Amino acid sequence: MSLLPTPQEMRARARADLRLGLPVVIVQGGTAALVMAAEQAAGERVAGMVEAGAYLAITARRAETLKARAYDGDMARLKLPAEGAAAWAAAVADPASDLAQPMKGPFTALRGTDGCPEIARAGLRLAKEARVLPAVLVAPLTGPAPQGLTRIGTQADEALAPFAEAVSARLPMHLAGRGKLHVFRPGDGSEEHYVVEVGRPDREAPVLTRLHSACFTGDVLGSLKCDCGPQLHAALAAMGEAGGGLLLYLNQEGRGIGLANKMRAYSLQDQGFDTVEANHRLGFEDDERDFRIGAALLGKMGVGRVRLMTNNPAKIAMMQAKGIEVVERVPLKVGRTAENAGYLATKAAKSGHLL
Ligand SMILES: Nc1nc2c(ncn2[C@@H]2O[C@H](COP(=O)(O)OP(=O)(O)OP(=O)(O)O)[C@@H](O)[C@H]2O)c(=O)[nH]1
Numbered sequence: 001m002s003l004l005p006t007p008q009e010m011r012a013r014a015r016a017d018l019r020l021g022l023p024v025v026i027v028q029g030g031t032a033a034l035v036m037a038a039e040q041a042a043g044e045r046v047a048g049m050v051e052a053g054a055y056l057a058i059t060a061r062r063a064e065t066l067k068a069r070a071y072d073g074d075m076a077r078l079k080l081p082a083e084g085a086a087a088w089a090a091a092v093a094d095p096a097s098d099l100a101q102p103m104k105g106p107f108t109a110l111r112g113t114d115g116c117p118e119i120a121r122a123g124l125r126l127a128k129e130a131r132v133l134p135a136v137l138v139a140p141l142t143g144p145a146p147q148g149l150t151r152i153g154t155q156a157d158e159a160l161a162p163f164a165e166a167v168s169a170r171l172p173m174h175l176a177g178r179g180k181l182h183v184f185r186p187g188d189g190s191e192e193h194y195v196v197e198v199g200r201p202d203r204e205a206p207v208l209t210r211l212h213s214a215c216f217t218g219d220v221l222g223s224l225k226c227d228c229g230p231q232l233h234a235a236l237a238a239m240g241e242a243g244g245g246l247l248l249y250l251n252q253e254g255r256g257i258g259l260a261n262k263m264r265a266y267s268l269q270d271q272g273f274d275t276v277e278a279n280h281r282l283g284f285e286d287d288e289r290d291f292r293i294g295a296a297l298l299g300k301m302g303v304g305r306v307r308l309m310t311n312n313p314a315k316i317a318m319m320q321a322k323g324i325e326v327v328e329r330v331p332l333k334v335g336r337t338a339e340n341a342g343y344l345a346t347k348a349a350k351s352g353h354l355l
């Protein structure tokens with residue numbers, strides 16, 4: 001086997017580079033461009049990008065808030081101003097100061113095939129994967145790419161990378177009793193996910209199952225803004241009582257936008273926007289999670305039929321679509337407080353959650 005990195009492994013490197021503030025080279029056929037995360041638009045590197053003729057690509061969601069025309073459908077590509085490009089790009093990318101200092105146009109947008117739109121689109125997708133703000137500086141290359149930068153293509157794998165179990169070990173738990181923690185690692189260098197196996201669930205019968213998305217603030221800190229911590233604990237306790245179950249702990253913090261972006265969303269919520277509006281103003285969809293992961297891990301655990309603990313019909317639909325039979329939905333209604341009433345009402349009204 002070759003010792004050189006595969007395209008998937010190069011993509012994992014590219015995600016790390018974006019987070020570091022390094023540009024990456026994205027290639028499409030005979031064209032190539034430098035792509036850098038706009039939230040890192042400070043310091044000398046951005047000056048280099050501006051010199052190289054960069055423009056700023058943002059998602060249509062972010063463009064809507066800014067009232068910039070998204071000629072490319074799902075994204076808008078904006079020319080940088082001649083003066084103060086770095087600060088301008090950071091402010092367009094990050095809605096933190098939208099209310100205090102509204103970004104006013106006119107924005108000059110690129111359209112058509114000017115400036116490698118497919119590369120910009122691939123850059124936005126990579127930014128989401130890297131859990132940075134979905135806004136990237138794109139500088140089409142006219143000469144050779146600078147040495148030492150990570151190079152990837154525009155195509156990302158649509159198929160879910162396969163998971164391998166890295167390790168499992170016994171784990172007795174306060175709420176659930178006897179159990180085992182399994183750590184699963186994907187082949188594409190993205191997040192690891194965990195399966196907490198409570199007791200010894202009988203695979204011949206439907207298994208009591210919970211797909212839990214990571215919530216550092218709720219699960220660990222006991223935040224009152226959401227119901228995640230109480231849901232996690234109630235699910236573990238119910239599995240303990242039932243004598244078995246599977247809790248999938250999926251590292252999809254903030255519905256898949258990462259903790260830093262979730263905290264940006266919380267700041268916007270403090271300005272009066274609800275949980276869905278906040279995601280949109282940041283440039284994200286309201287839910288960026290990939291629930292195929294849950295189905296894949298259940299497959300790995302040898303489970304095909306579940307009693308799913310959830311109030312979210314989208315989770316049920318995705319399990320069914322991926323061949324997991326949901327024989328029953330077990331509602332999980334705990335942890336409702338005065339502080340999270342608005343959040344839960346928004347999820348019911350806008351995201352189809354069952355109250
Ligand atoms: N972006 C964003 N994410 C949030 C917010 N509040 C909670 N989350 C995240 O939302 C996710 C909640 O996940 P779950 O409880 O598994 O899912 P759910 O869609 O509510 O469905 P069920 O709980 O199964 O009914 C976690 O990843 C949290 O980190 C918020 O205001 N904004």
Ligand SMILES: [Zn+2]
Nearest residue numbers: 215218226228
């Ligand atoms: Zn939460």
